[in-house]
Amino acid sequence: MTKRIPESELIINADGSIYHLNLKPEHLASTVIAVGDPDRVEKVSQHFDHVEFKTSKREFVTHTGTYKGKRITAISTGMGTDNIEIFMTELDALVNVDLQTRFPKEIHTSLDIIRVGTSGSMQSDVPAGSLLASAYGIGLDTLMAFYNTEYSDLEKEVAQTVQKTLNLPFVPYCIEGSKVLLEKIGVGLIKGNTATCPGFFGPQGREVRVKPAIPDIIEKLSSIDLEGFKITNFEMETSGYYAMGRLLGHEVLSLNAIVANRITQEFASNSYDIVDDLIKHTLDKIADQ
Numbered sequence: 001m002t003k004r005i006p007e008s009e010l011i012i013n014a015d016g017s018i019y020h021l022n023l024k025p026e027h028l029a030s031t032v033i034a035v036g037d038p039d040r041v042e043k044v045s046q047h048f049d050h051v052e053f054k055t056s057k058r059e060f061v062t063h064t065g066t067y068k069g070k071r072i073t074a075i076s077t078g079m080g081t082d083n084i085e086i087f088m089t090e091l092d093a094l095v096n097v098d099l100q101t102r103f104p105k106e107i108h109t110s111l112d113i114i115r116v117g118t119s120g121s122m123q124s125d126v127p128a129g130s131l132l133a134s135a136y137g138i139g140l141d142t143l144m145a146f147y148n149t150e151y152s153d154l155e156k157e158v159a160q161t162v163q164k165t166l167n168l169p170f171v172p173y174c175i176e177g178s179k180v181l182l183e184k185i186g187v188g189l190i191k192g193n194t195a196t197c198p199g200f201f202g203p204q205g206r207e208v209r210v211k212p213a214i215p216d217i218i219e220k221l222s223s224i225d226l227e228g229f230k231i232t233n234f235e236m237e238t239s240g241y242y243a244m245g246r247l248l249g250h251e252v253l254s255l256n257a258i259v260a261n262r263i264t265q266e267f268a269s270n271s272y273d274i275v276d277d278l279i280k281h282t283l284d285k286i287a288d289q
């Protein structure tokens with residue numbers, strides 16, 4: 001027997017839309033392109049045949065339409081895995097909870113969710129300008145201290161190695177993304193494993209005016225090699241997507257436009273063009289499915 005979800009736990013706005021995303025079930029396509037920057041939503045939807053719906057609330061800007069006849073929703077999430085927890089939970093509720101009765105639906109719907117974001121490389125052979133699909137996300141945040149899930153032996157080994165290598169006072173987590181989407185949408189891109197950090201500066205080893213506690217985090221993470229499993233890049237959401245995707249039963253893939261290489265210390269002057277290339281790649285692979 002499933003339980004009715006109380007008003008305080010799943011909040012529905014007066015117009016029937018879900019609390020943070022401001023969406024009703026009919027506004028959402030089963031394929032979602034998720035971006036960090038609210039201005040990037042239009043960079044996706046400008047390629048649509050037509051846009052049927054637009055809304056926004058806080059950092060969550062949504063455009064739903066079709067691309068080469070395939071219905072797609074583009075949504076921005078803002079930055080960080082805390083936003084991703086909200087985003088994934090509310091997206092899931094739109095398809096897997098009856099918002100009128102507040103009971104979970106008996107038949108589960110799985111969404112295809114593809115992150116199109118920017119990222120910094122920590123390997124010299126992943127240059128600025130390249131496009132990378134994340135096979136695994138390595139969470140250096142604490143989101144998964146608040147949820148239980150099963151981890152594979154490799155995922156546990158990576159998490160323990162990262163904890164030991166960085167001497168972290170908490171246990172990080174490692175989660176694989178969608179194998180199916182990696183094969184279909186990640187085709188032609190570099191395959192890597194992505195460290196997700198709870199910040200852009202100190203947690204990624206950047207020093208502006210404050211010295212990070214782990215100043216050599218890049219050298220330490222990039223030197224991990226578990227029988228060929230290497231960490232390739234830094235960003236701020238992938239592990240949260242993969243964890244919530246596993247918990248909620250959705251296919252999730254994180255794609256990265258590499259705008260910085262932290263080893264060679266270059267930042268791509270054409271970072272917007274790299275992101276546009278990744279958007280076009282993603283839309284075309286979705287249309288080919």
Ligand SMILES: O=P(O)(O)O[C@H]1O[C@H](CO)[C@@H](O)[C@H]1O
Nearest residue numbers: 036037079117118235236237
């Ligand atoms: O370009 P987006 O999608 O925002 O992704 C990356 O860029 C932001 C930091 O500049 C973080 O959100 C990081 O994950």
Ligand SMILES: O=c1cc[nH]c(=O)[nH]1
Nearest residue numbers: 118119120235236260
């Ligand atoms: O270095 C980078 C570049 C983009 N996004 C990040 O989080 N880090």
